[in-house]
Amino acid sequence: MxxxxxxxxxxxxxxxxxxxSGDSTPLARPAGPSAEAPAPAGPATAPDTSCRPRASLRPPATLPEPGKMPAGSYMRTIQDRGRLVLGTGQDLLLFSSRNPFTGRIEGFDVDMGRQIADAIFGDPDKIQIKVIPYDKRISSAHDGSVDLVANTLTANCARWKDVDFSTIYYxxxxxxxxxxxxxxxxxxxxxxxxxxxxxxxxxxxxxxxxxxxxxxxxxxxxxxxxxxxxxxxxxxxxxxxxxxxxxxxxxxxxxxxxxxxxxEPYAMAVSKEHPEFTRFVNAVLARNRANGTWKRTYERWLPDLGAAPKPPAAEYRD
Missing domain, CATH: 3.40.190.10 (Periplasmic binding protein-like II)
Incomplete structure (x- = not known):
């Protein structure tokens, strides 16, 4: 041993x-073989290449001021509720794990969500973290049980059929x-x-x-x-x-x-019911790439992976 x-x-x-990061089937998965034995080898499913998975919805030219979200928008719904509900994990060290000393869930992915909360409220602490298993990441965004999923989630064409993705953040x-x-x-x-x-x-x-x-x-x-x-x-x-x-x-x-x-390009998942929220998230990500927030977040959580690279460039589909 x-x-x-x-x-x-x-x-x-x-x-x-x-x-x-990569559950093969976005929403439903048949029961697999016992975890006590090797799974039988078989042909891998060919990846879906029917889209540009890195390309997201173009953000607005300017962001509304925190606390002044546009009436009728999903951001206003979140503002009126008083908190952003983030779906993530609690066991993935560096990205989303529970600090054993404070009990808080923290990491690179969590900070991505906190930055969205800060843009809505002017307060990154106005966030409710909902722990979701990895095989519920797509369904949790799809059915609206969370506002946003940030959980080492790879954007791919199969998943784009069920949810919208932000631009790539890692x-x-x-x-x-x-x-x-x-x-x-x-x-x-x-x-x-x-x-x-x-x-x-x-x-x-x-x-x-x-x-x-x-x-x-x-x-x-x-x-x-x-x-x-x-x-x-x-x-x-x-x-x-x-x-x-x-x-x-x-x-x-x-x-x-x-x-x-x-x-494996990581992005945040949002329900297709709220494209204006996806655009808002993309505006926050664009601002944070430009003002150094992304770099500081990387340096806080991922210094052992080496010097902070340039953040992934945004790509848009409209």
Whole structure:
């Protein structure tokens, strides 16, 4: 076993519900095989390329002043309610995790939501965080049970059919996590070896379709994958580098290796019922790219990933 049993138990407690970036099916997913056994390998679903997934709704030229949202807009509905309801996770270190000392859920994704609350109210604390499982991220935005979802959520064409997305606020890339003593330097070195990803994720699809023919293993969450890895049940984990960074921060005996396997552009999801709110969110993101807020947010949460890059450029579809 790579680390002590007590450490494994701690990870079970902290990460049991950790999410993934890429659930393959946006709204509904058939029940998968037992988490106790490797999922059968099969052909990966071909990605939907029918749209420009990075392109969102063009923002207005100016933002309304905080506390003065236009009558009849969804922003006014949120203002009158007195809080923005943000859907996110609580177990994804660096992006959205519960601080064990304060009990607050915090991270890069949470700050994205707080910045929207600040633009509506002039107060980033006027936010209600609703913890949602990763397989409810699309449905929670779709049915309006939250105003906004920010939870390492990849914008893709299949999901655009169910929700609207903001412009991209973070570019992740799929890579591989292995033991620091492993000779594997990427997926190409893992042929015949067990590689774990969350059930129903695009990360799992990537393992299935890998040319090196690793053995794909499904678990309910990436926290479960980490525990399986620490108990020597699997040889590696594959998912977005942002998620792997959070896992690696909790285990000194791992490293993230390999060239990017795919690009995963993160965006916030909004109900299609409120395009004016999506445009408002995009205006806030555009302002924050320009005034340095995005850079400061990156430096607060992600300094271990290196110097802050340029924020993802906005693309619009109208």
């Amino acid at each position: 790579r680390i002590r049993a007590a450490a494994v138990a701690a990870v079970l407690t902290v990460l049991a519900a950790a999410g993934c 570019d992740a890339a799929k890579r591989v996590l292995v033991s620091s003593t492993s000779k594997a330097r990427g997926m190409g070195d893992l042929g015949g070896r067990k590689v774990c990803a969350a059930r129903g994720s695009t990360s799992y699809d990537g393992i299935v379709s890998a040319a090196s023919k690793p053995v794909p293993v499904a678990r309910d969450t990436f926290g479960d994958c980490l525990v399986a890895f620490q108990q020597n049940e699997v040889d590696a984990i594959s998912t977005d580098d942002a998620i792997l960074a959070g896992l690696a921060a909790q285990d000194p005996f791992v490293e993230v290796v390999g060239e990017p396997l795919s690009q």
